[in-house]
Amino acid sequence: MLPSRRRGPMRAVLRRVGLAVGLLLLVVVLVYLGRDGYRDGARARMSLLDCLYYATVTVSTTGYGDIVPVSSGARLVNTVIITPVRVLFLIVLVGTTLEVLAERTREDWRRARWRARVRDHFVVAGFGTKGRSAVRTLLRNDISPHEIVVVDPDPAAVAEATAAGVVGVVGDATRRTVLRQAAVERAREIVVAVERDDTAVLITLTTRQLNPDAGIQATVREAENIPLLRQSGADHVVVSSETAGRLLGVAALHPHLSAVMEDLLQRGSGLDLVEREVRPEEVGGPAGAVAQPVVAVVRDDRTLPYDAPACGTLRAGDRLIVARSTEPDPHAGDYEGRAL
Template sequence: MPETKVSPLRSIGRRIIGAFLFLFAAVLIVYIGRDGYSDANDDGLSFLDCFYYATVSLSTTGYGDITPVTDFARLINIVVITPLRVMFLIVLVGTTLEVLTERSRQALRIQKWRHRVRDHVVVVGFGTKGRSAVNSLLAEEDAEPSQIVVVDTDQAALDAASALGLITVHGSATRSDVLRVAGAQRARAIVVAPNRDDTAVLVTLTARELAPKSRILASVREAENVHLLKQSGADQVVVSSETAGRLLGIATRTPLVVDMVEDLLTPETGLAIAERPVEPSEEGGSPRHLPDIVLGVVRDGSLYRVDSPEVDAIERGDRLLYVRKVTPAKHAAR
C-alpha cells in the first residue's frame, strides 16, 4: 500500500499541538474541580495553580505541593488525568520511538537483503546513461527490479530509481564501504556510469579491488581515458561521446541507417541484438547458413565476425550474437 509521507516539521507540529491540547484539557478539568484540591499555601487554587498542577502532573514530575483531597478529585485523577498523562507522554516520545522503529526496520530489511542477494547488478550513477542501462536490463534480460542496485549521491535520482522498484544506496561509489552496502563483492556485474571520467576511474578501481570476479562495464566521455579504465580493471568500456558522434556523422549521409542502429539498440521494440548458446544440431555448420541473422561468434571469450575464417564451422561451447525480433506481447505483460 502506498504510504502518505508527512514532512518532519509538520509531524512535529502536530505532536506539539496534540500535547498542548491534552495539557489544556487537564487544566480545564482541574480548574473546574479546584475545590477538591489543596495546596501548600492553603489559599485555594488559582488558574495559574491549576496550570502548574496539570503541567507537573502530566510530565510525571509531581512535587506534591498541590494534591487532590476529596474523593471526587481523586476519582477524576484516576479516570481522567492519568489517561491524559499517558497520552501526553506518548505524544512527546512518539517522534523518537517512530524514528527508532523505522531505523530498526530499515536496518533489518537491509541485513536480510544483503544475506540473500547474489548475482545482482550494481549500477553506479542514475543519470541518462544509468537509466538507459537499467531499462535495457529490465527489457532484455527480464531481470527483477530487486536484483538491480543503484548507487548515487543525488537523492532525487535515488527516488526515481526507488519508484521503479530498484534497490537504492545513497553515497559515493568511490568508497568501498558504500559498495559493500550495495553488495558489490557478490554482484554479477557492475555498471559504472557517473557524469565524470575521473570519477569513473576511481569507482572502477574501488569496485575491482572489492569484487575481483565481477564483470565491470564502464562508460567514459573521452576516448583518451579508455586505457585508464582498462588499467583500472574495467572489462568493457563504452565511449559515449564518440558513439554519439559517429551516429551524427552517419545521419548526415544515411539517416535511415541510424534509425536501424537505434532499433537494434532498443530492446523494447522491433529488432534487438541478443546472445544464445549453440544448439547441438548447429554444431559443425556455418553461422552464415543459420535461420537467424548471426553477426558474430563468441569462442573462448573472444568475438569473431561471422565472416572470419576462424568460425567457418561452429563448435560446441560457442555462443552466437544474432538479431532477434522482439515480441510485443512479452513487454506488454511486464
C-alpha cells in the first residue's frame, strides 16, 4: 500500500449517480420548455411525465421513436445540447468501471516502480505502540517517509501508516514472501517491533537470511530472550518491559533525573543526543576538550564511556555521542550528526 489520497468507493458511486440524475433532469427541463416542438404519436400535447419518459429513453440511447422533435428549435436543442449530454451520461455510467481499471493499472505501475527503485530504506516490522514510536523517531530525524516501509498483518494499522506518508505492506513479517514485498533484501535497517518475543526471533532470523548486511534492531519483553535474538542476527536488542521498569525506578528515586532521561528520548524537546564524527581539530585532544558535552566515544564498533582510559586521546575515525540543547545557541557551531 503506497501512500495516496483516496476517495471512498461509496462516495465515488454516489457522486456519479448524482451527476447522472442531474444530467437527466437537465434534459427533462429542456424538453419540457420546448414541448410544443415535439410530436407524440399517442397524445396531442406532451405532459411532464412524457418529457421525463422522452429524456430517459433518449439519454439512455434506447430511443423507441414514439416521441420525436419536429420543430427546428427542438431539433437544434437535441443536436447541440441533448446529444452531448447523452454521451456524457454514458461516460458517467461506465466511469466507475473505467476508474477501477485505471486505478488498478496505476497502482500496479506505482508498486513496480517503487520496488525497482527502493534501496537503503528502513523496514519496521510491527506497527503497534513500539512500531509507531520508531516511525515517529525516524521521521523526526529527517528520514523521508518514502524511505520507511511498515509491515503489519492488520490492514487498519497499515492504512494508518500509509496515511502518515510511509509505505505499508499487509502481511505476516515472518514469511519470506511478505518481507520480499518490503524489499528487505535491499534495506539499510530493520526494526523488529512486534509484541511477541518468539515472533521477533523468527522475523530476525528470516530477515538476517535475506539480508546479511543490514542492521537489525529488535525489541523483546523478557531479558532471557536476548541471547536468542542475538543468535538470530540482531545487532541491538532493547528489553521494553525492563527498560520501562528502570525508568520508573529512577523516577521514584530521582524525579529530575528521570525527567532529563525522558527528555533525551524525545527528539526536539530540550536536550538531544547526537552522534557525529570527530572533527580534525579535535583529533589528538581529550574528550573533555570538546565544546559539546561528550557522553561516549564510539571506536572500532565499541562504545566507550567518555571518562574511560581508552578515551584519553581522540583518534581520527572516532565518533562522538554528544548532548545538545534544542534551543539555538549562536556560539555552539554546527552539529554534524544524527539525533539518537
